[in-house]
Amino acid sequence: xxxxxxxxxxxxxxxTAKPKLAVWKFxxxxxxxxxxxxxxxxxxxVVGAVDIAFxxxxxxxxxxxxxxxxxxxxxxxxxxxxxxxxxxxxxxxxLVAIGACATAGGIQSLRNYADVKEFxxxxxASPQYISTLSSSTAIADHVPVDFExxxxxISKQQLLELLNAYLHGRAPTLxxxxxxxxxxxxxxxxxxxxxxxPCLGPVTHAGCGALCxxxxxxxxxxxxxxxxxxxxxxxxxxxxxxxVPDLDVQRAFRSFNADAAVFAEESKRHGE
Amino acid sequence: xTPTRVLIDRSGLDALIATLAxxxxxxxxxxxxxxxxxxxxxxxxxxxxVGWTDEQEAGHYRLRRRDDAALFGYVLGPHSxxxxxxxPRQRLWSVSRGSGPDLxxxxxxxxxxPLAFLGVRPCEIAAMRIQERVLTGGEFPDxxxxxxxxxxxxxxxxxxxxxxxxxxxxxxxGPRAGTDCDLALTELLGPDRHDxxxxxxxxxxxxxxxxxxxxxxxxxxxxxxxxxxxxxxASMGRSLDTEGIVExxxxxxxxxxxxxxxxxxxxxxxCTSVCPTCFCTTVEDTTDLTGQHAERWRRWDSCFNRDFSxxxxxxxRHSTRSRYRQWxxxxxxAWHRQFGTSGCVGCGRCITWCPVGIDITHEVDSIRxxxxxxxxxxxxxxxxx
Ligand code: SF4
Ligand code: SF4
Ligand code: SF4
Numbered sequence: 001x002x003x004x005x006x007x008x009x010x011x012x013x014x015x016t017a018k019p020k021l022a023v024w025k026f027x028x029x030x031x032x033x034x035x036x037x038x039x040x041x042x043x044x045x046v047v048g049a050v051d052i053a054f055x056x057x058x059x060x061x062x063x064x065x066x067x068x069x070x071x072x073x074x075x076x077x078x079x080x081x082x083x084x085x086x087x088x089x090x091x092x093x094x095l096v097a098i099g100a101c102a103t104a105g106g107i108q109s110l111r112n113y114a115d116v117k118e119f120x121x122x123x124x125a126s127p128q129y130i131s132t133l134s135s136s137t138a139i140a141d142h143v144p145v146d147f148e149x150x151x152x153x154i155s156k157q158q159l160l161e162l163l164n165a166y167l168h169g170r171a172p173t174l175x176x177x178x179x180x181x182x183x184x185x186x187x188x189x190x191x192x193x194x195x196x197x198p199c200l201g202p203v204t205h206a207g208c209g210a211l212c213x214x215x216x217x218x219x220x221x222x223x224x225x226x227x228x229x230x231x232x233x234x235x236x237x238x239x240x241x242x243x244v245p246d247l248d249v250q251r252a253f254r255s256f257n258a259d260a261a262v263f264a265e266e267s268k269r270h271g272e
Numbered sequence: 273x274t275p276t277r278v279l280i281d282r283s284g285l286d287a288l289i290a291t292l293a294x295x296x297x298x299x300x301x302x303x304x305x306x307x308x309x310x311x312x313x314x315x316x317x318x319x320x321x322v323g324w325t326d327e328q329e330a331g332h333y334r335l336r337r338r339d340d341a342a343l344f345g346y347v348l349g350p351h352s353x354x355x356x357x358x359x360p361r362q363r364l365w366s367v368s369r370g371s372g373p374d375l376x377x378x379x380x381x382x383x384x385x386p387l388a389f390l391g392v393r394p395c396e397i398a399a400m401r402i403q404e405r406v407l408t409g410g411e412f413p414d415x416x417x418x419x420x421x422x423x424x425x426x427x428x429x430x431x432x433x434x435x436x437x438x439x440x441x442x443x444x445x446g447p448r449a450g451t452d453c454d455l456a457l458t459e460l461l462g463p464d465r466h467d468x469x470x471x472x473x474x475x476x477x478x479x480x481x482x483x484x485x486x487x488x489x490x491x492x493x494x495x496x497x498x499x500x501x502x503x504x505x506a507s508m509g510r511s512l513d514t515e516g517i518v519e520x521x522x523x524x525x526x527x528x529x530x531x532x533x534x535x536x537x538x539x540x541x542x543c544t545s546v547c548p549t550c551f552c553t554t555v556e557d558t559t560d561l562t563g564q565h566a567e568r569w570r571r572w573d574s575c576f577n578r579d580f581s582x583x584x585x586x587x588x589r590h591s592t593r594s595r596y597r598q599w600x601x602x603x604x605x606a607w608h609r610q611f612g613t614s615g616c617v618g619c620g621r622c623i624t625w626c627p628v629g630i631d632i633t634h635e636v637d638s639i640r641x642x643x644x645x646x647x648x649x650x651x652x653x654x655x656x657x
Contacts, residue, residue: 045561164561173556177541177577180627184545185360185572187310189350192627193333194307202540202627216306227578228592230538237628241331 019068019167022054024088026074026081027108027136031153032099033057033073039156046160049167065091069166072145075101075108075136075259082133082142089143096162097139100152104224105259107152109136112259113272137259149174150205150223152256158207176227178202179219183210191218198238200252203229203262224257231266239270246270276472278486279460279493282343285468286316287484288427288455292388295480297425300356301390302349308333309349311356314390317343328436328509328620331629341466344391344459347435350625352548353389353396357420358403360545364555366567382416386423392453394446395438395617397428399548401452405611406551425476428453432500436509437620439633443512445617447504449473455481458497469497510620512633513640514604520639521605525597529638534593536628541574543622543630544599549615552580575599600635 023033037058039046053063070092076082089095097103105112111119112135120127139145149158158174165172175181179201183190191197191213199218201210205226212219225231231253238244238252253267280288292299293315303312304321314320326346327334338345367377392400404421407414431440431447440446449456454477458469469489472478544550554573559566573580575598581589589595607615616632623631 042561049561160561161558164559167561168559168563170557170559173558175577176579177574178538180540180542181545181572181574181577184350184542187351187355187360189305189308189310190333190542190625190627191307193331193350193625194335199627202538202542228539228590230536230592233536233538233628237331241629 018049018051020053020063020066021050022065022067022070022088022092023052023057024054024070024072024074025056026072026085026102026139027077028074028099028101028106030057030073032102032149032151033071035154035156035159036071039160042160046163050163067092069094069096069163071096071098072102072139073098075106075138076133076142077108077111077136078132080131085139085142094146094166095139095143096147096149097145098149098159099154100150100222100224100256101136102139103148103150103260104138104257104263105136107256107258109259110254111136112264113254135259147172151207152222155207155209175206177206178226179204179206179208179210179213179223182206182208183213186210186214188213191216192237192242196242198242198244198249198252200234203231203234220255221252221263222256224260225262229262231262232269235266235269276478277489277494278470278472278481278484279467279489280470280484280486281467282317284484284486285343288480289314289316289390291480291483292390292425296385297388298385299388299390300353302344302346304335305349308335309346311349311351311353320344320391321346325433326435328624329629330437330623330631331626333624340461342459342461343468344429344457345433345461347431347433347438348393348396348619348621350546350621352546352619352621353392353400354403354548356387356389357400357424358407358417358551361569361571362416364568364570366565368565369563380416382419386425387420388425388427390427391429392426392449393431393440393619394428394449395440395443395619396548397426397449397452398440398443398445398617399619400426402549402611402613402615402617403551405613406549409611425480426453426455428456430456430458430497430501432459432504434504434508435620435624437623437631439508439510439512439618439620441505441508441511441618442514442633443614443616443618447501453477458500460493460496460500467493469493510618510623510631510633512616512618512636514614517636518605518608520636520643521601524639524643525601527639527642529635529642530593530597532638533596533630533635534591536630537576537592537596538628539576539578539592539595540627541576542625542627543632544574544576545572546621546625547603548619548621549603549617550574554580575602600632603632604636 116134120130162172192199197218200221201219204221205223207223238249250267250270253263299314301314302309309321323338323341325336325338370376407417428449454474456471460467552573553570556569576595603615
């Protein structure tokens, strides 16, 4: 189809220098920062558009701060990290927490429901040398965060959208509705309704594209609670209508986002 | 001249599908999915869920085998034809920087192939008309809906076995199909017969039927169909008392019933996604990394999504209570004032596909009951966000 209208080119937004990007790691598995390297097709364009100032997984280059954008992966689990995140915040114009660890404590926040001293005594031969906090907490529990990218791991499309929007000075399109919206948009048949498979989709933040329901599995809640998540209603439906044992409901809400307040609270309703 | 009523058998239906395909239509209809009957491409009757049915209740759907070879022995699945007329995601236009000084703006072309919908239930036909009114009846008609719906060939199947969550009889949209279809079929299935009564509703339909292997339908055949439809009308899985409903909901915007349903509602937007009349969308702009190309997309949105209520710089519907109230009062009350009809056709999908089984018919009852029981007390409506 031929072009139907033409308009004069608007004044383009001119940057004097390429933005400096830094990628930081705290307690995490590296999966989220690897999503950046996983952007094979787009990686060269991204690298061309930013100066990678600090990204040990990818390059040995280390440029001094301040940084325009810091991507922060991982949760805060040691006194040293609690100090380090303050320094990173002070060096960063925009700080983005990426992934379930950075946004909700991660799977390691299961420690928040247990005795960490006991763990270290099992795991380490000389636990007296271990300096660790009794809890695993999100970056936003320590410093102001400008944006959170959810997921375990994050979606590389969402990461690209965020960088893309930043580079073009527009708002990112990263909706905060439920996974169900993505599920229904794809025409996937609901696991809860059609085969009584418990699904966290109705209380979980979108972003994965309803990956698990697409394979007839219930959502595991990787992207953490959506806005206005009604975990209590869903938890009650699991036990009362779907006859899921309390312990299983507790485990469902206590996984990658175990320290997200809404999930944590509902998990406690199903046993300590 | 072709009679306005004929009988065809399964091979006649195959011929109908083949004729539509030969005329260039993309034929879409019910197919057997892994866990539900879903809409898909239909090349012949083998693609239909022959011998299957569905069991539906609030928050509950199961596929079940029938003990016959009924072609249409089930009701509605989670997909409505809205998926095709008004897709979940649709590019509206795109723009590129060319080599010269100008931007190139491209409108999205219309589909090449017209659509033919097979097995459309009467409630769904009513829903298409409602969406047509909403999307094309105003000052800025939606060209893609107008094009798709205007060209679509609609083969209705009238309902002789309503489902557990159906209430079209209350909404006066079924189980008989009105005139907004090209052909209306009624499946006549007995110990010694398996026919489809075909009623012609448009000249376009008449033209197609003229080429089919068909027999004349007798008055007895028509009477059999009418009896089955009358039985269906009397055996709806649900009913909704619509008496004075516009004013009922207007009077009760501070009913305690909203708070009670909000305790259960997940604000997940499943109900609006499956509803064949819900039409709310948002637009999203995308850019490529180089900034050379941008696109505007439209996608389904919902009054249950918080950001949908972002108006003039702030959010107006924070609580789930206000979102559920917005949805139901629009469907059943404000829609009448705005578009002259109800926004609900009684298909029951929102009941079946609500993950926690919230039932719009029960919620209306609950509002009536609260009003009745409150009438002896003086109540002060509280303000809420
Ligand atoms: S399968 Fe899960 S995500 Fe999909 S609609 Fe059902 S509850 Fe929502
Ligand atoms: S409100 Fe519910 S019953 Fe009414 S048309 Fe929509 S999905 Fe069907
Ligand atoms: S009524 Fe049911 S389907 Fe609709 S938003 Fe509430 S929980 Fe979801």
